[in-house]
Amino acid sequence: KADENADGDDLFEQELRKANAEMINENPAKALGAFNKLTHTYAHEPLAHLRRAQALEQLADKQRSNRLLHESIKSYKRYLAFDELIANESEFRAAGERCIEHLRFLGYLQQTVAIHELLIERYPEESVLRNQLSLSYLMANNFVRLQQVAAETLQRWPNDAVAQLHFGLAIKHLSGDYARALPYLAYAINSQEVGTQEAYFYVVLGETLQRLGRHKEALQLHQRGVHKQFFASVYQRSLYNEPGLRAQPFWQPAETGYGQQLEQLQQSWRAIRREALSLLNARGNFQPEAEQLRDTGNWQQFELFAQGRRQHANCQRAPLTCALLDQLPASTGCQRGQVKFSAMQAHTHVWPHCGPTNCRLRAHLTLVAPEPQLTSLRVADQQRTWREGDLFIFDDSFEHEVWHNGTQLRLVLILDLWHPDLSAAQRRSLSPI
Numbered sequence: 317k318a319d320e321n322a323d324g325d326d327l328f329e330q331e332l333r334k335a336n337a338e339m340i341n342e343n344p345a346k347a348l349g350a351f352n353k354l355t356h357t358y359a360h361e362p363l364a365h366l367r368r369a370q371a372l373e374q375l376a377d378k379q380r381s382n383r384l385l386h387e388s389i390k391s392y393k394r395y396l397a398f399d400e401l402i403a404n405e406s407e408f409r410a411a412g413e414r415c416i417e418h419l420r421f422l423g424y425l426q427q428t429v430a431i432h433e434l435l436i437e438r439y440p441e442e443s444v445l446r447n448q449l450s451l452s453y454l455m456a457n458n459f460v461r462l463q464q465v466a467a468e469t470l471q472r473w474p475n476d477a478v479a480q481l482h483f484g485l486a487i488k489h490l491s492g493d494y495a496r497a498l499p500y501l502a503y504a505i506n507s508q509e510v511g512t513q514e515a516y517f518y519v520v521l522g523e524t525l526q527r528l529g530r531h532k533e534a535l536q537l538h539q540r541g542v543h544k545q546f547f548a549s550v551y552q553r554s555l556y557n558e559p560g561l562r563a564q565p566f567w568q569p570a571e572t573g574y575g576q577q578l579e580q581l582q583q584s585w586r587a588i589r590r591e592a593l594s595l596l597n598a599r600g601n602f603q604p605e606a607e608q609l610r611d612t613g614n615w616q617q618f619e620l621f622a623q624g625r626r627q628h629a630n631c632q633r634a635p636l637t638c639a640l641l642d643q644l645p646a647s648t649g650c651q652r653g654q655v656k657f658s659a660m661q662a663h664t665h666v667w668p669h670c671g672p673t674n675c676r677l678r679a680h681l682t683l684v685a686p687e688p689q690l691t692s693l694r695v696a697d698q699q700r701t702w703r704e705g706d707l708f709i710f711d712d713s714f715e716h717e718v719w720h721n722g723t724q725l726r727l728v729l730i731l732d733l734w735h736p737d738l739s740a741a742q743r744r745s746l747s748p749i
């Protein structure tokens with residue numbers, strides 16, 4: 317019996333070597349065949365599954381194939397399931413981490429949790445592994461679990477910078493309590509530790525400082541962000557950027573190349589206003605702004621196009637405006653923007669913020685304007701206000717802020733437009749936002 321086993325082991329080793337040799341010889345199809353056979357014949361051998369997983373991930377990378385990556389994940393999982401039988405610590409841990417990486421890449425964030433927990437159980441002294449779990453929760457926008465895990469980590473490792481960061485992000489998101497979130501965020505980001513240096517974290521800390529009125533510190537942070545190449549400039553802090561696009565706070569319509577089309581639209585501003593006002597007066601059509609950008613007041617919108625897609629139900633209620641917009645494909649087809657009516661009531665302040673991308677320009681066609689001296693839009697260090705029938709264009713990747721201290725409604729048609737410097741190929745292939 318013992319002999320039989322030894323022979324079996326020998327055979328397994330031999331076939332493993334053969335399969336590996338096919339990989340080294342860059343013979344992926346053969347290698348894969350060999351690994352498939354191996355996991356079939358030696359299903360009880362953890363190493364068969366691990367090596368198959370590794371072969372598959374290499375092939376997935378080469379062929380840019382998500383299907384192969386999927387297969388690789390499955391093999392990793394089978395290997396990891398042997399858990400207690402595996403003695404090679406570094407190999408086990410690396411396999412778990414790779415598997416998580418691939419699951420994250422494919423967007424299967426739920427599935428990472430079981431693997432995180434497996435690793436945490438096996439290496440309970442490693443705070444890094446707990447921070448990896450909370451990071452997966454952050455990526456999944458699961459702020460409740462993010463807060464729980466980060467809080468647990470902080471109980472044992474109170475000075476852990478990544479756990480502090482995650483805790484601060486959760487607090488800010490769940491409670492909007494910026495004062496409470498600030499010390500966590502600031503400590504973490506100032507620590508410069510691995511896992512704390514991402515553009516998004518700088519955005520959140522900057523926003524926190526600004527909302528607490530700590531403008532000098534916010535500026536210093538943004539300067540550091542520019543230095544680290546997270547931001548294009550202290551004012552332009554969008555995160556989804558294409559290189560080489562002209563960037564300035566305000567644009568003349570003629571500079572965009574869309575001047576004539578915009579002028580056409582502008583000529584119909586009274587008809588557009590009629591349509592927008594009857595929608596607004598009917599109530600229940602406009603939705604409150606949902607991004608927590610509002611400090612005080614009332615600010616609502618009615619969306620006509622989003623991510624380059626017509627919002628059919630809404631367009632049916634605004635047929636004239638949508639028909640006019642059809643003459644502006646750079647706007648209706650802008651997959652990184654929206655077209656919407658934006659209604660702002662008196663005594664509204666919108667916090668300083670940046671749009672997500674430098675790939676669009678934002679036009680305002682003013683339909684109803686309150687007292688011009690009591691309202692203002694600041695973009696970077698320049699101010700403007702609204703005048704009925706007027707159309708202006710700004711780049712909302714630059715920091716902007718709105719004050720409406722007048723007494724009347726402000727109503728505008730907001731149109732995002734593809735940045736004119738983007739090629740047709742870029743417009744087709746950029747991921748929607």
Ligand code: LMR
Pocket residue numbers: 658659660666678712716718730
């Ligand atoms: C913004 O992008 O924040 C503003 O254009 C919104 C608005 O309605 O003024």
Ligand code: MN
Pocket residue numbers: 669670671712716
């Ligand atoms: Mn904005």
